[in-house]
Amino acid sequence: MNDLDKFREDTKNWLDKNCPPSMRSGADPTIPVDEVWGGRNAKYKNPESKIWLDRMGEKGWTMPTVPKEYGGGGLTKEEVKVLNEEMFVIGAKSPLLSFGIWMLAPVLLEYGTEEQKKEHLPKIIKGEIRWCQGYSEPGSGSDLASLATKAEDTGDTFLVNGQKVWTSYADKADWIFALVRTGPKEPKHDGISFLLIDMETKGVTTKPITLISGKSPFCETFFDDVEVPKGNLIGELNAGWTIAKKLLQHERAFISNFGLAGAVAGAGSGRDVVSIAKKRLGEENGKIKNSFYRSEIASHKIKEHAFGLTLKRAGDEGGKASATASMFKLYGTEHNKKRHELMVAASGVDGLAWDGDEFDENDKNLTRAWLRTKGNSIEGGTSEVQLNVISKRVLGLPTQ
Amino acid sequence: MNDLDKFREDTKNWLDKNCPPSMRSGADPTIPVDEVWGGRNAKYKNPESKIWLDRMGEKGWTMPTVPKEYGGGGLTKEEVKVLNEEMFVIGAKSPLLSFGIWMLAPVLLEYGTEEQKKEHLPKIIKGEIRWCQGYSEPGSGSDLASLATKAEDTGDTFLVNGQKVWTSYADKADWIFALVRTGPKEPKHDGISFLLIDMETKGVTTKPITLISGKSPFCETFFDDVEVPKGNLIGELNAGWTIAKKLLQHERAFISNFGLAGAVAGAGSGRDVVSIAKKRLGEENGKIKNSFYRSEIASHKIKEHAFGLTLKRAGDEGGKASATASMFKLYGTEHNKKRHELMVAASGVDGLAWDGDEFDENDKNLTRAWLRTKGNSIEGGTSEVQLNVISKRVLGLPTQ
Amino acid sequence: MKLVLTEEEQFLKDTAKSFADERSPITHFRSLRDHNDPLLWDQDLWNEMTKLGWPGILIPEEYGGSDFGITGISVILNECAKTLTPSPLFATGVIGAYSITNFGTEEQKQKYLPKIVNGELTTSLAIDESSHHNPANTEIIAKKEGSNFIVNGKKTFVIDGASADLIILLARTSGNKGDMAGLTLFLVNSDSKGIDKIKLDMADSRNYANINFSEVEIPDSNILGDLETGGETVEDILDIGRIAMASEMLGNAEAAFEMTLDYLKQRKQFGVLIGSFQALQHRAAEMFCEIELTKSSVMGAMKAADEGSNELQRLSSLAKTVAGETLHLVSNEAVQMHGGIGVTDEYDIGFFLKRARVAEQIFGSSKYHTERYANLSGF
């Protein structure tokens, strides 16, 4: 038996013993399901969620490739593949959702000092600290680098004042990684630093944002004379923009999958435009009865199929993702908006249900989902920004 | 009997005696029809075309409101209305098509010296001299004021060198009214003059332009050391741009009517998208059989109707035309392009006929008309220029 | 047919504009929504509208109205729509007033019209029974019993249905689902025995209801128009309603566009006003053109209604389609061009998006009317 086979056997055994029944496929549907984000104030409706997180966190398997010295699993790529396969076999739930894992950890690994890595990575991996992201500001919009939240060097600490917006789950997070202006006299991209801030520090407050679709995970976060130790600076002073750009690219790719993922998840669930149209507009010989809707839906489904093939092609080609990330962000979110418009239109007045017993839950969810899609083409870089990026960086069109 | 009634009676009698039979409605269809543009080298297939032009020209009724001293009819507005009505009653053909009448004469009346008016207006009105327009140049495009054709002051004359393009019927015209650069050191809009040039002058040559739709009335016109008397300058030296702007606005309004006029003329003639679709795609219970085409055609017809109402509303409102001329130019030409695309698509392969006996004349004409429409959104100010004008002048959006 | 407002109509429009700006800015709508107001419109404001004579615009002078015509009431709705002014004016001042004036018996007119004029009585039209507008799909049967009709069933998405005093009910007295023949309209007191109104909570926070009819007795004398010709009658009423609604939607689009233009002229990004970006300029210019076409379509339809043109049906479908598509475009572009704040509840522009989609569904979507237009045009 080679090492990898051995690892597979050990993993299988470990999962068998350690993955609680309700964390596997075929779990009792009456047991409540947690969305596990970890953190100081995490609450669990199902105690096994916590057990599963702790056991996986202890082994470092929430970030299996990170070296053991930082609390990770220290596994090779091949071993990670085996781990994923064995988790898939038993339908094991992912133990932890985390901006710390998705966004901050890669930054720490690349730019953090030894001390910073040892301090923060284990807590991310174990889900002890929940992170949120502080980039946008009320005045900045697409021009992220125009941010005004300032961090003044007062000797031992930075004194932070300003306001962030669109900080997802800031009201539930323990720490925030933020872009702040440390060089007010430098050209705007050259005066930004990447700073970690404990949200329990005096002077940090948050306020949730209600969207047109209703409540949202987004918050406004305010900094009022917040003192931050200088050791919390990641990377060089005034070199935060480089880090930010990397993270943004990552985020863009992440959002671009929304459109298709939604369409795939929707198919067969009744939450797809064809099923809705057949149900609400009628069906004749297997066809959507109203030909005016049918023709628009057909064009839309064709675009969806073509977009799906494009995502697949990009995957099969490998590696070129960054050149086309803007296209995927643009197309994915615009397509998703259109998809929801069609579902709403095909649903008639029921597609505009807001609340109350007279409406079906699916319809009410659809209304809110439709409204929520309007933000997708704004957050993570607007569609206009993506078009600018494509025309300049991909097509090489000149600047005026 | 008041003066106007008297005028009506006299006019009726005059027309009765002087309008030749083949120039009226109900003419013998075997008699050839001329497109009468006048000029030194005009040829007539039907001699009555010439008789009709001469008689109307003698009375000055090709430009009835122009004072008699310049060869015009010297009529009041009320009298012109009567003249038009009486011509309409007998279905009298317009005696003369003329860029001189449509474009140059208004300029001469506003900016010409007494001598210039006396020299040129009578010949325009009688159709003795055929004019063409020299504005665009190969390098200028939408940026008309960047024109490079230069006119140097050599004492008695201007020495003209350069090239004009898109000069309609230049190969058939006797004189050209042209924009030339007389102030090479002035800011570009302030160095342009409006000059009249006899095309028989040594150094003037023309070359027809073939379009993607086939032959065209457009030419390139070349000026090679052409000597032009200084008395041919209209208005002040270097003040030609003011004249040009007025003329352009006029041209824009003229072109914007193409779309709807075409649709109106097409309806009932078989050259409209509904008839073509019914014939070529089939009809079922009075409906276009193919529902995918039907839905697109229906949307198009609705836009057409709405655009027609908009033209009517603008007319009924009166006076505000200049603010919306850009909209009409934009919408009229874009709609006309779409209309032709739909007719071509509905015609199938026959809509792409080019020549030969295997195809119907209508289909071959349609193919060429479709290709010709592509120029409408470029000539007389591109669609992009119209969008710029609307956003800046109508909506007041800022310049960067 | 001249496509310009008369002096009278322009005066009504100017009055409505001042009224909406001063008495009912968008904050008024927001406040009703935030307080989950049971009517979702304000009685005091309605009283003021009544004083201005608006519920009686379509009603002949002999019943106390001013008889200013469809154009008159539509331009008022157009201006009110710009600030999202909530009121029963559409369902009462257009639908109720027009229906009873044009199809009521003398007795019905005397009974109801003066009350509409003085604001005492509000009305609603109960047609649809499923999620998509289609009068022919009426299934509710009004069954003759002696000198009464007995009605059982459920009507959906009744505008102002949660508050209206009088329901104009479309029911089937013969024929089958899908037929326009065999339909009859009834005037039904909304507090009649057996009527249950269930207020709907819709995305645009307006007053709608589902209405259940359970063994509701309606006397013969409450038939509106003639027995069995309700299909034709209701189409006529609906066409007037569609035109008025198109005028409202035009107002929504104009206001959303105006707010967006203002934003483009104020908001800076990358050191310049975003309104100086050519791509946004061109999109704004295209919206301008679509709005101009909508104005003309609505104007043509209003005038056709007032002049009794035989083009009324086609122009009604034209206006509803064009207004629907323009508002769809503008409401989407408005939110996108506002960026992040555009999707927050705190900012008003999102109201227009929600209102837009509901209005698009009222009395038939753009697709419904595009098809109707094609049918009426013979292709």
Added chain:
Amino acid sequence: MKLVLTEEEQFLKDTAKSFADERSPITHFRSLRDHNDPLLWDQDLWNEMTKLGWPGILIPEEYGGSDFGITGISVILNECAKTLTPSPLFATGVIGAYSITNFGTEEQKQKYLPKIVNGELTTSLAIDESSHHNPANTEIIAKKEGSNFIVNGKKTFVIDGASADLIILLARTSGNKGDMAGLTLFLVNSDSKGIDKIKLDMADSRNYANINFSEVEIPDSNILGDLETGGETVEDILDIGRIAMASEMLGNAEAAFEMTLDYLKQRKQFGVLIGSFQALQHRAAEMFCEIELTKSSVMGAMKAADEGSNELQRLSSLAKTVAGETLHLVSNEAVQMHGGIGVTDEYDIGFFLKRARVAEQIFGSSKYHTERYANLSGF
């Protein structure tokens, strides 16, 4: 199914690119057109293509071909389309080669395939009888008489029909117009008695013909595939043709877009490069996205054809639709962005517009295939 070219396929593509650039720039097409060439393709160029083995790409090695598959031939057509290279490769190397290889008897294969491989024999497919593609609408009857079939009637818009040596004819042996059943394919020598080929002069200056059949005798042994199953067979052949044509159209779009980008980077107006205008930049970026989607659709369809996927029909309709719509958009935008010179015959960009519209019609328009896609998808 991996959506990437194999090394072999990439090699074919690179070879074709060099060939098209060096041996057949657009001036070659222009020259044939200007001289009103009877074939509208060049025999010498075809001989060179033959030497490169292109007519035999789809033909098994035992008949002299290279059996490189649909993807192989499609990427060659893609590159040739970029310079509008005229040749009989589509009608012969795709349609003829595929039809006989897959449905021919051993005798037919031996008779025709080696001649296709060595460039001696060109073929054409005669299906349509009216202005819109629809195989089910076949009305021409092949009437059995002894061991022959007798054919009378007219086929329209036969690609390469003016020059092809062998006609693959779709005719009805039973049933009625509208049925896909009862159709049969025949191989007919184009110089058979009773055949009259009339060359068509179409907007894109390619080789097409109407073909009249007058008492044409076809022996039993010339049936391609089986009697009465020609409907299924021809759909299979057409699907391959649609994929190859979609690949051509993608090439047209890529080239027109490239020429336009170059122009945007060179042409100055108002003192700046027009490519710096944001409105044009955004439109260019949108075209880029559409072209990327088209690449993926064509790639998916080519690979499905080579792998015998049961998604072939749907992907064929997908590719033809998407390629048609993208090329429609790009050809229009390309002309508009070129401004005045774009509509002159002297400049090449207009060729792409003309080619685009004809290609859109070949084997079914985007609308035809959108509907087919919906039917195949069950809605």
